Amino acid sequence: AECMDGVRNIRWSVNETGGGTNQLQFKFIDEKRKDVSGGYGYRLDIVSLNQQEMTLQTNTTVEGEPITVVYHFSRSY
Template sequence: MKKTVVLSLLISLLFMSCSSTKAIREKRNLFSGTWILNNVSFEGQPGTFKAVLFNDASDACFEGSNWFFRDNNSTGRYTLDQTASCNGGDRFFRWSVIENDYGTSQLQFKAIDEKRKDISSGYGYRLDITSLTETSMTLKSKVTENGSPISVVYEFIKQ
C-alpha cells in the first residue's frame, strides 16, 4: 500500500515537472528570432513619464529597437539607433524563460559582452510575459515612482 502511494506521488510529480518544462520550451521557441520593439508605454498612473530602461537608455531610444533571441545558446542582442539623444549600437545579453512563484512566465536577461562574459555583476532583469504569439509579444515590468506602482509595457512585432 505504501509503495503504491509513493509511486503514485512520484509519477504525478514527474508529469507536473514535464508539463511546465514543455511550456517553457514552447515559449523559448516562440521567442527565437528577430523582434522590433514598436511601442513602450506606461500603465498604472496618469501623466507622461520618461524612464531609463535596463540602466541603458531612455524609453524613447528603445522604440524601434531591434531585438534578436537565439534559443539554442540562450544569447541575444538588442540594437538601438544612433541619434542625437541616444547612444546607438548593439547590447548583448543572456536570456531565459522562467516560471515565477506565482505561476506566470517571465523573460529574464542580463548583460554580457561580445564574448559572452557577464558584465552585469550578476544583476539582471525580469519582465512578465503577458502575451506571446508567433507574430507579437507584450512584456511588462513593474516599477515604483514616488511610492506608486507603474508598469512599463513593451510591445513587440516579430520580423
C-alpha cells in the same frame, strides 16, 4: 542620460517560474559571454506570446507611486 554608440552583448532567456507566469530575463555580457553586471539583470512578466505578438509587463515605482509598464511587440514583415 545619453547612450553611446556601440555593440551591447545581451543574454536572453526565459525564467519558468512554475506559478503560471513566465518571465523574459536578460543580462549584459561581454564578447566571451561572461556576466558584466555582477549577476544583475532585468525580468519582465510574459503576459501573452504567440508567433505574431508578445506582451510583457513589469511593476516599478515613479515618484514613490507604483505603476505597471506594459510593452507590446508585434511582428512586422
